[in-house]
Amino acid sequence: MSSAGGAAGRVNLRSALRQAFRVALEACSRDGVAAIQADELPGLVEQVRETADAKFGDYSGTMAMALAKKAGKKPRDVAVEIIRRLEAAPGYADLFEPPGDPVGPGFINVRVKDEALAAALARAVADDRLGVAAVEKPLTVVVDFSSPNVAKPMHVGHIRSTVIGDALARILRFRGHHVITDNHLGDWGTQFGMILWGWKHCRDDAAFAADPTAELGRLYRLVRKVADAKPEELATDPVAAALAAKHPDAGREVLAETARLHEGDSENRALWSQFMPVCRGEIDRIYARLHVTFDHTLGESFFQPMLAATVDDLAAKGLARESRGAIGVFLRGDDAPPLLIRKADGAFLYATTDLATIRWRLEHWKPDRILYVVDHRQSEHFEQVFEAARRWGITGIEGVDLVHIGFGTVLGEDGRPFKTRAGDMVGLEALLDEGVERAAAVVGSGDEGRAGMSDEDRRHVAETVGIGAIKYADLSQNRTTDYVFSFDKMLQLTGNTAAYMQYAVARVEGIFSRGGLDREEVRRRCDGVLLADPKERALSLELLRFGEALEDVETDSRPNVLTAWLYDLAGCYSTFYDSLSVLKADGAERESRLALCDLTGRVLRRGLDLLGIGTVEKM
RNA sequence: GCACCCGUAGCUCAAUGGAUAGAGCAUCGGUCUUCGGAACCGAGGGUUGCAGGUUCGAGUCCUGCCGGGUGUACCA
Numbered sequence: 001m002s003s004a005g006g007a008a009g010r011v012n013l014r015s016a017l018r019q020a021f022r023v024a025l026e027a028c029s030r031d032g033v034a035a036i037q038a039d040e041l042p043g044l045v046e047q048v049r050e051t052a053d054a055k056f057g058d059y060s061g062t063m064a065m066a067l068a069k070k071a072g073k074k075p076r077d078v079a080v081e082i083i084r085r086l087e088a089a090p091g092y093a094d095l096f097e098p099p100g101d102p103v104g105p106g107f108i109n110v111r112v113k114d115e116a117l118a119a120a121l122a123r124a125v126a127d128d129r130l131g132v133a134a135v136e137k138p139l140t141v142v143v144d145f146s147s148p149n150v151a152k153p154m155h156v157g158h159i160r161s162t163v164i165g166d167a168l169a170r171i172l173r174f175r176g177h178h179v180i181t182d183n184h185l186g187d188w189g190t191q192f193g194m195i196l197w198g199w200k201h202c203r204d205d206a207a208f209a210a211d212p213t214a215e216l217g218r219l220y221r222l223v224r225k226v227a228d229a230k231p232e233e234l235a236t237d238p239v240a241a242a243l244a245a246k247h248p249d250a251g252r253e254v255l256a257e258t259a260r261l262h263e264g265d266s267e268n269r270a271l272w273s274q275f276m277p278v279c280r281g282e283i284d285r286i287y288a289r290l291h292v293t294f295d296h297t298l299g300e301s302f303f304q305p306m307l308a309a310t311v312d313d314l315a316a317k318g319l320a321r322e323s324r325g326a327i328g329v330f331l332r333g334d335d336a337p338p339l340l341i342r343k344a345d346g347a348f349l350y351a352t353t354d355l356a357t358i359r360w361r362l363e364h365w366k367p368d369r370i371l372y373v374v375d376h377r378q379s380e381h382f383e384q385v386f387e388a389a390r391r392w393g394i395t396g397i398e399g400v401d402l403v404h405i406g407f408g409t410v411l412g413e414d415g416r417p418f419k420t421r422a423g424d425m426v427g428l429e430a431l432l433d434e435g436v437e438r439a440a441a442v443v444g445s446g447d448e449g450r451a452g453m454s455d456e457d458r459r460h461v462a463e464t465v466g467i468g469a470i471k472y473a474d475l476s477q478n479r480t481t482d483y484v485f486s487f488d489k490m491l492q493l494t495g496n497t498a499a500y501m502q503y504a505v506a507r508v509e510g511i512f513s514r515g516g517l518d519r520e521e522v523r524r525r526c527d528g529v530l531l532a533d534p535k536e537r538a539l540s541l542e543l544l545r546f547g548e549a550l551e552d553v554e555t556d557s558r559p560n561v562l563t564a565w566l567y568d569l570a571g572c573y574s575t576f577y578d579s580l581s582v583l584k585a586d587g588a589e590r591e592s593r594l595a596l597c598d599l600t601g602r603v604l605r606r607g608l609d610l611l612g613i614g615t616v617e618k619m
Numbered sequence: 620g621c622a623c624c625c626g627u628a629g630c631u632c633a634a635u636g637g638a639u640a641g642a643g644c645a646u647c648g649g650u651c652u653u654c655g656g657a658a659c660c661g662a663g664g665g666u667u668g669c670a671g672g673u674u675c676g677a678g679u680c681c682u683g684c685c686g687g688g689u690g691u692a693c694c695a
Contacts, residue, residue, distance in 0.1 A: 052638060062637055065675060075675065104638060105675060149695065190694050255693090300695090326693050336621095336691095343693040350695050377689055379623065408624085409688085477632070481625065482688080489631065493657045495643035496632085500657080507655055514654075555635070564633070567642080574658065583654040619657095 009123040010133035012547045018045045020092040024085035033081040034071030057109035064106040075106030118528045125526045132547040134176030142180045143169045145373035149186035150279035153217045155425035160407045165373035166292045166612045167559045185299030193258030194223040212278040227251040259347045306356040307348040329388045339384040354385045362396040369401040376406030408482035439466030468613040472498030476563035496567045504570045505615045508601035526595040535576040542572045566607045
């Protein structure tokens, strides 16, 4: 038996090569080639990366050029010194060909041995983890994402946090980290003051009985306009305008309702308890459809009992003080705006809850890292909260990474924030519906995979493709930039889209059902892979880089690194499959190529799964 | 005013300081008597907003402009 499931059988080629370079560089330093401090070693070792072009080999190291100046030597001479020690590094010769001479100004190019590649691939085929090694030092990582305000309908603005956060959590978990996901619901803020005010002044009992969610949504939208009292908004909404005229002080009254809720007013608390299940039911339905789950859903209300103590403690430590009736933490001197933690009317704020939440999480979960997947517009807020938390000196905060994973805005095709013609945010559910509807039309356009497909199957395929398209479009963008939302582009069957990737999976895996083959049997028989053709070798190497792609996703919390790699993998497969026979091949060649197909299908499927995207057998 | 982010092919987007700035769409051309053609191969298309600077090497780092966005005391 091969080492199925055994960590010893999994090799991350890049990590192995970096380790060899580390040894070589340490030797260079010892031998006086170039003085290298221990703290600059990691940066140099990271300069081992995949080559830009296969003609240069598989991996290259560029650190010789960086080291040349301080060594007082020519870059190529430094490279020669590194190469000499690299070849002697433990384990190097098992996996890699001798490097040869430096290229150009001093590139050290390395090629993986074919035998090592074939053996690693055979192990990956037999492995549930597809050859991906788990991290050596698992961290406890809290991922705080989605976090909608429950009293208002979820809209397109929530999709990015939800989808990116879910993907990051899945990937970190697969990497071997201990991941705790928490949906930090906005269930205690001013939006509830709006609902409360609306409930008391303009509710429609019949409408609430018929559809509580819709009625609460109506109240929120209506009262927000009344409270904001912007003339241009009121001009287009006579109902809101009439209410605003009748209640000129609505804005303040809304805040008063919020404050009463926070103070424990029995009527407002009772209404809150009545509204919450309605709100939760609404968002849970969407999460179910997105296949997104959370380990915890500790909303702001959960931390409410800790807020007064939070303010008191910060004040007692001399970090927070009164200013204009409110209480704030002054982080940048007396002139810069402080981080407010209590309003003049006594109500607490977003920052108060965030600080209390950090303390609670540190105490109960002892994380090494907390990721906040939140709109980039809140970057300043998080900078301040993190700074305040550190100065506060909460127990256990030393060494904990607090990271704001910001992301850009979703734009309409006009380049403006994505809104309906009326100017409202686009509802998330309606968005998903439209995606699925359009997917149904696209999926129905072919005929190959549809033979014998029931209506139910077709609905399932449309749902999987439609939701997948929306998620993939989001995840395949660099998260830091805004992006233009376009159903037409995300549902294309070519290019870097979910539909293309899902199709690739169906096509790859269709080989086995079409050929009437037992995949388990293919895997059992695989004891190596033939790499006679460059296309087979390219595909094999790409497959073994799955772990590297996941590692790179974690480094900068960027899921688009994974989508880009999956797309490259699909490209390698297409090239391979187009020119080399699989089912029509014979003997060992057929076995080898079937194993490649099997692994490609499983890696693509797993990769999409790690992005939260489903796949189908036929489409 | 101050702070942060962004300006890359006609369009939508990539590119952890590395080699000739890449994909898809669109345009044009080619392959194969389809192991799922929703394929594969190729071409054209770029002064990476502008001007300096650092570096062996800059789309990437620094400075200054131009243009766009966001945030800036009691929303979250």
